[in-house]
Each structure stands twice: as C-alpha cells, then as structure tokens.
Amino acid sequence: MMTPHNGAQMGDFAKTVLMPGDPLRSKFIAEEFLENPRLVNEVRNILGYTGTYKGIPVSVMASGMGMPSIGIYSYELYQYYGVENIVRIGSAGSYVERLNVRDVVLAESAYSDSTFALKTSGATEKTMYPSEELNAIIMSKADELGINCKKAVVHSSDAFYTTPNVGGWQDIREQTGTECVEMESFALFHNANMLNKRAACILTISDSFCTNEVLSAEDRQNSFREMMRLALESAIA
Numbered sequence: 001m002m003t004p005h006n007g008a009q010m011g012d013f014a015k016t017v018l019m020p021g022d023p024l025r026s027k028f029i030a031e032e033f034l035e036n037p038r039l040v041n042e043v044r045n046i047l048g049y050t051g052t053y054k055g056i057p058v059s060v061m062a063s064g065m066g067m068p069s070i071g072i073y074s075y076e077l078y079q080y081y082g083v084e085n086i087v088r089i090g091s092a093g094s095y096v097e098r099l100n101v102r103d104v105v106l107a108e109s110a111y112s113d114s115t116f117a118l119k120t121s122g123a124t125e126k127t128m129y130p131s132e133e134l135n136a137i138i139m140s141k142a143d144e145l146g147i148n149c150k151k152a153v154v155h156s157s158d159a160f161y162t163t164p165n166v167g168g169w170q171d172i173r174e175q176t177g178t179e180c181v182e183m184e185s186f187a188l189f190h191n192a193n194m195l196n197k198r199a200a201c202i203l204t205i206s207d208s209f210c211t212n213e214v215l216s217a218e219d220r221q222n223s224f225r226e227m228m229r230l231a232l233e234s235a236i237a
C-alpha cells in the first residue's frame with residue numbers, strides 16, 4: 001500500500017504516531033529516543049520511522065507546516081495505514097501571560113477560521129476537539145513524571161506572517177478566547193473525529209506575543225526533551 005505522499009507499506013506504522021512539524025526533528029526523535037528505528041517513509045523528505053520505546057512499537061513522522069500539510073499526512077495514516085492515535089508535538093506562540101516560553105501545553109481545543117474542515121467534510125464548526133481519552137492519559141502521565149503541563153485553547157492559524165489590517169493578536173485573543181497560536185491542530189483534530197480515530201496535541205511555547213521572548217535553540221532543545229518524554233510515555237501507556 002502506498003499513497004501519493006507516503007511510500008510505506010501497510011503494517012509499517014505503529015498504532016501510535018508522534019508528529020513533529022519538522023522532518024529533521026522526526027529523524028532526531030527516532031535516532032535519539034526509539035530503539036531499532038527503521039525509516040518507513042521519505043517521500044518529499046517527510047521522514048517517517050518506526051521503532052520501539054521501552055519495547056512497544058511507536059512511529060514518528062513529520063507533518064510539515066500548516067493545515068493542508070498535516071491534513072494530507074494525518075488522513076493517509078488514519079485511512080490507509082491503520083493508525084489509531086496521532087499525537088502532534090509542536091511549538092506555539094503565547095497570547096497570554098499564563099503561558100511562558102518553555103511551558104509545555106496540552107491543547108484542549110483548537111479554534112480556526114480555516115476552511116479546511118468545510119472543504120474536507122462540510123463541517124462548519126470553528127472549534128475542533130482532541131480525544132478526551134488521549135488527553136486524560138497525557139495529563140496523568142504529566143502528573144506522574146512531574147511535568148507541569150498546562151491545558152490551553154489553541155488558535156490554529158493559516159498565516160504565520162500577518163499585517164495589522166487583518167487585526168492584531170490581541171483582537172484574535174479577545175474575540176476567540178484562544179491562548180496560543182500554532183498552525184496544525186484544527187485540521188488534525190478534524191481528521192481524527194471524521195475518521196473515528198484519536199488525536200492530541202502537545203506544544204512547547206517557543207515565543208511570546210506578550211513579552212516578545214523567543215526561545216534560543218538550546219532552550220528549545222531542553223523544553224523539547226520534556227515534551228518528548230511526555231509524548232513517548234503517553235504513547236505506550
């Protein structure tokens with residue numbers, strides 16, 4: 001079985017796939033955290049690997065950036081490769097003082113004015129929800145590991161660069177109640193719900209619109225490790 005965007009065979013992916021945006025991060029996770037990682041996809045350099053974590057099969061594959069990209073890859077994993085759970089592991093910009101750079105965040109919902117859901121399935125909702133079951137597993141693992149994981153309402157934006165005439169981040173925050181911004185969760189949650197599968201999204205805050213702080217590469221790596229431990233331990237729970 002192959003799709004236009006994935007060269008893996010049926011059975012190459014584990015039931016649970018961790019999805020960073022960046023293909024090189026996927027490679028790093030596989031090589032650093034998985035036992036016996038095997039490259040299962042490299043179409044368009046969207047590197048995908050399957051290995052084991054503490055003896056249990058886990059996969060990791062990049063999503064690329066934005067909803068069209070994660071929309072394609074998550075759909076194919078769920079629909080054609082028998083994947084049951086996708087946990088996005090990404091970064092986000094904070095709209096609120098409660099969420100500081102380095103914080104680990106679990107998406108409790110994703111708001112978007114993207115047309116992704118409408119175009120995909122006719123869904124008109126502007127908020128999509130992750131799996132309650134996965135979120136419960138992740139929160140209880142965070143407790144167990146002593147990781148302060150904050151639940152937050154996520155804004156899934158179609159644009160990274162915006163001009164003032166479309167409204168500032170404060171307007172978006174006030175109008176939507178969102179607390180941080182990334183670019184993928186809404187589409188991932190939509191696909192999971194449409195296909196009766198499960199999705200969750202863990203984020204580290206990499207930049208703050210409130211304080212203008214931006215994480216250095218080294219800090220990113222450290223907080224990323226905390227998120228990775230949480231994602232991997234949750235994946236095998």
Ligand code: ADE
Binds near residue numbers: 092093159181
């Ligand atoms: N991911 C991390 N920071 C972001 C930002 N400021 N906007 C959109 N996506 C992001």
